[in-house]
Amino acid sequence: MRPPLVMLHGWASSPAVWHAATAAMGDHPRIMPALPGHAGGAEGMAPRLAAWATAILAACPPRFDLCGWSLGGLLSIGIALLAPDRVRRIVLIGTSPCFSARPGWTAGLDGALVARFRADFATDPGRMLARFHALQTLGDGHRRAVAAELERSATAPHAAGGLAAGLQLLDDTDLRARLSALTHTVRVLHGADDALMPAATAVALSDALPQARLTLIGECGHAPHLSRPRDCAALIDGFLHEPDR
Template identity: 30%
Template sequence: MNTGERQPLVLIPGLSCDARLWQAQVEGLDGVARTMVGDTLSDASIAAMAQRILADAPERFALAGFSMGGYVAMEISRRAPERVTRLALLDTTGDIDTPEMARVRRAAVTTAQSRGYEAVLRGSLNRLVHPETANEVGEEVVAMALGVGLETYIDQQNAIVGRADSRGELASLDVPALVLVGAQDRLTPPRYSQELAEIIPGARYAEIQRAGHMTPMEQPEAVNQALREWLAA
């Protein structure tokens, strides 16, 4: 790979996230990547999100997905493997929800509808961000999610419950891969990322210190460095 080449890079946000999630990566990787943030706000299934992004994406591109965006990235890789030049999965899992996890998601939707979306967001902040970064990014996370809105949150939660198990396809992946997770991620703990890294042939595994679930916002420089190395692989 010519390290001086600016590669097309598609970045996919997670649940209740928009382009603000990736702002530090869009800016920090400008010298090595031509970035596009995929649209996950217009569809009610992972498959439909993947199809929309594929329709808008360059012919061939590097692909990075965060949390729910990881599910979308894996679906894109399954649908169009010939178009994906490399894959990065951040704070995500290749598995499907257990029945208990699906119940928790549906309960969160019910609570957001009855008590208010902002109350749910603020109540979940301690699971989304590391205590040492909460003052820096907590309000940004809440503002972003409120901007995305309750109805999209509901659609995305339902899409996540209905997602496919991607682990079988990942075992035959043949592109440079990065699996990254916040060391203190309480939503998708490192064991899920460790499993992904073991499944994907030759995957690089990176654990980001002083980070919970929202690694691109909590520790942007560490995430950018890991992505730069992945883009140069």
């Protein structure tokens, strides 16, 4: 029997970012929690993947499927590594195992740009978030519509502390060396024209996972579930309904 689907949104977003895609999905139990700090109340939580994954696991059923976008995808990997027996299948959308570029890893975001994001967020969160939203829509064939959805589903303004912690988590986390231990069946969905995390990131992620299948979605930027929600919904539903191997 197919378990419930836990859907994790991205940084500076909210569960509302899934509404367009879930409206086109089949009638099946779904759980869409806010990430730690994204609805406020993250004071004292370390900006570490294990801490955030543990907090999310506490709100999940005993067994579930996972679908994560961007930071939510990174957390999905962390959750599956932390509690592998509780996770059946995983969908990763616009996900990188290592957000920031490092020696030997050019598929990440330039370190200087990430540092500027963090500095700008500390001084002018609203301006930085506007720039980040714009970067997510670059290369998308439905750029204006995606921008409107990103704005509509943005994190509440009072959550600045949680967002700062999430940005640090993104900058600090590197899961590349642990991907070979993730033996779950994984579907990787990625915008072919993503300017934030280029398609090469998804290729590297898929190649490193033992049981992953990659679909690049044309004319989409960093949020294909907003640009082409029906297509993404069909891909997610189809994958989760496939018989177990």
